[in-house]
Amino acid sequence: MTEQANPQPVDLEEVTTSEDERVFVATQWQLMWWKFRKHKLAMISVVVVAFLYTLAIFSEFLAPYDPNTKDSLYKLSPPVKIHWVDSEGNFSLRPFIYGIDREQDERTLRWTYFEDMEQKYPLKLFARGDEYEWWGLWTSNVKLIGFDGMSSSKDVIFSPLGRDRLGRDMLSRVIHGARISMSIGLVGVMLSLSLGIVLGGVSGYYGGVADTVIQRMIEFLRSMPSIPLWMALAAAVPPVWPPLRVYFGITVILSFISWTGMARVVRGRFLSLREEDFVMSARLAGSSEIRIILRHMVPSFMSHIIATITLSIPNMILSETSLSFLGLGLRPPIISWGVLLQEAQNVRSVALAPWLLLPALGVVVAVLSFNFMGDGMRDAADPYSR
Numbered sequence: 001m002t003e004q005a006n007p008q009p010v011d012l013e014e015v016t017t018s019e020d021e022r023v024f025v026a027t028q029w030q031l032m033w034w035k036f037r038k039h040k041l042a043m044i045s046v047v048v049v050a051f052l053y054t055l056a057i058f059s060e061f062l063a064p065y066d067p068n069t070k071d072s073l074y075k076l077s078p079p080v081k082i083h084w085v086d087s088e089g090n091f092s093l094r095p096f097i098y099g100i101d102r103e104q105d106e107r108t109l110r111w112t113y114f115e116d117m118e119q120k121y122p123l124k125l126f127a128r129g130d131e132y133e134w135w136g137l138w139t140s141n142v143k144l145i146g147f148d149g150m151s152s153s154k155d156v157i158f159s160p161l162g163r164d165r166l167g168r169d170m171l172s173r174v175i176h177g178a179r180i181s182m183s184i185g186l187v188g189v190m191l192s193l194s195l196g197i198v199l200g201g202v203s204g205y206y207g208g209v210a211d212t213v214i215q216r217m218i219e220f221l222r223s224m225p226s227i228p229l230w231m232a233l234a235a236a237v238p239p240v241w242p243p244l245r246v247y248f249g250i251t252v253i254l255s256f257i258s259w260t261g262m263a264r265v266v267r268g269r270f271l272s273l274r275e276e277d278f279v280m281s282a283r284l285a286g287s288s289e290i291r292i293i294l295r296h297m298v299p300s301f302m303s304h305i306i307a308t309i310t311l312s313i314p315n316m317i318l319s320e321t322s323l324s325f326l327g328l329g330l331r332p333p334i335i336s337w338g339v340l341l342q343e344a345q346n347v348r349s350v351a352l353a354p355w356l357l358l359p360a361l362g363v364v365v366a367v368l369s370f371n372f373m374g375d376g377m378r379d380a381a382d383p384y385s386r
Contacts, residue, residue, distance in 0.1 A: 032303060035380040042376025045369040052366055056179040060132040062144050063172035064158050067335055069130065071167035073154060074100070076353045077113045079162040087117045096122045097147070099156040110352075121147040121156050162355040164343055173335055174359055180336035182366065184251055184320045185313040191255035193309060196262025201293055203263065204270025211267075218260045229257060230319065234328040243334045250329050254319050262308060269301045303381035311374035314367040321363050337363050 026034075036042060055062060082095050099119025102111050127146030133139050143150070146158055157163070161170040203214040221229075233253045237246055273279060274297070282292045298305075317337075323329025324338025325345075332339060340359040344350050350357060 032380040036376050039372075039376035039379060041372040045372040045376070048365065048369040049373060052178055052182055052362075052369070055175050056182045058134075059176045059179050060134050061140075061142065063169075063175040064129060064143055064146050064150065065169040065172045066130045066132065067168060067173040067176040068333060069168060071157070071163070073102070073167065074113070074157055074159070074163050075111065075167045076165055077102075077111075077157065077159065077163045077167075078353075079355055080157060080159050081115070082123070082160065086120065092122075094122045094124070096120055097156060097158060116155075119155060121153075123147055123158070161358055162353065164353070164356060165349070170340075170355060170358060173340055174337070174362055176335045177337045177340050177359060178362060180247065180330065180334060181317055181320060181338070181363070184247070184254070184336070185316040185370075188251045188254045188258070188316040188320075189309050189312050191252065192259040192312065193262055193305070195255065195259035197266050197298065197305075199259070200263035200266030201270055201298070204267035205274055205289070205293060205297075214263070215267075218263060221257065221260050226257065227322070230254075230323055231326070231328050233257075234323050239331075243330075246330060247334060250320060250323065254316055258312065258315065258319075262305075262312070265304070265308060269304070270297060273297050273300060303377075307374055307378040307381050310370060310377050314370040314374075317363065317366055317370075 077100070080097055080100070082097060083092075084095055085091050086096075097120075099116035099121070100113055101116045102113045104111050123145055124147065125145055127143050127148065127150055128141050129143040129146050129150045131139060131141040131151075141151070147153075147156070150158060157169070159169045159171060161174065163169055164173070199214050203211045230253070233256070234250065237249045237253075241249065278296060279292060282296050287295070320329055320336065321338035321341065324331075324336055325341045327342065330336050330339055337359040341357075344356040344360075
């Protein structure tokens with residue numbers, strides 16, 4: 001028998017020393033990234049959030065149809081099935097859909113849709129569809145996936161999520177709704193962040209009368225019930241405003257309400273930092289108060305601000321969805337997930353077309369992803385904790 005070679009002994013002290021040196025020379029952002037990578041749900045959520053914002057940016061290219069195009073032939077038609085195996089059991093590497101036939105019930109007058117096995121339409125990438133203008137930069141009619149003659153065919157539709165009561169494609173409307181619902185969270189949080197840092201910083205840094213006035217204003221806003229306050233402010237938006245102005249109006253309303261939490265966080269941090277040695281050194285060096293606040297104090301807890309922003313975005317999304325669902329937020333022809341959920345307000349619509357509730361799934365996925373990502377960032381903000 002051959003003797004097995006003795007394994008070389010591992011110098012644990014050397015390994016530990018190299019890891020310690022790697023940590024000692026790492027920057028704060030590197031430590032935060034290493035801590036964030038250990039949070040598996042947060043890493044998955046980053047991918048999901050990136051996917052949702054990709055939908056928002058390239059919605060015209062990804063949506064199979066124009067979201068406002070109506071087709072009276074396919075009102076409340078169910079989701080179209082995508083096949084790889086035909087009716088004869090033959091497997092196809094290219095997915096395909098069948099044509100659509102319909103018939104009307106003589107007693108209920110309700111249309112019933114079923115597949116026409118005689119008509120087979122292969123799907124392909126970069127198909128030609130409805131013409132669109134992408135962000136006002138250029139005009140095209142190329143879609144990510146579809147079939148030949150998709151824009152003109154009346155015998156078949158590519159609607160994997162079904163159609164609404166006006167015959168509009170739900171998949172296209174959900175994808176376009178992501179642009180408004182996901183962007184209103186970012187824009188609203190940026191506005192509330194600016195208000196929170198400015199007013200919270202003034203309150204914590206200067207104190208005195210400014211602190212008293214700002215804190216009383218915060219307590220007044222936080223003491224009011226959120227939904228009635230939203231309803232009162234949203235009702236003040238004139239109904240004759242164009243869609244873009246209504247969008248920014250609702251964003252400002254949501255920011256006006258949600259800045260108080262950030263202001264209190266910033267005030268508490270400023271109260272603890274204004275007597276620190278590095279702040280006193282900056283004052284003695286002749287730095288202006290604006291430079292001390294923006295250059296020295298705010299960066300010292302920037303990681304906490306980032307975590308707070310990430311956790312605030314889902315609240316903005318839910319607020320916009322709630323207002324639009326109640327008819328007090330965004331209104332058609334603007335497309336957001338909240339506007340789409342107005343279609344599912346009555347039981348009859350949900351019973352006949354349960355796919356109208358699918359925009360709620362987008363809200364749930366977005367809110368959960370931001371919450372998990374915020375949890376990971378909150379943990380990573382303190383990389384020295386266990």
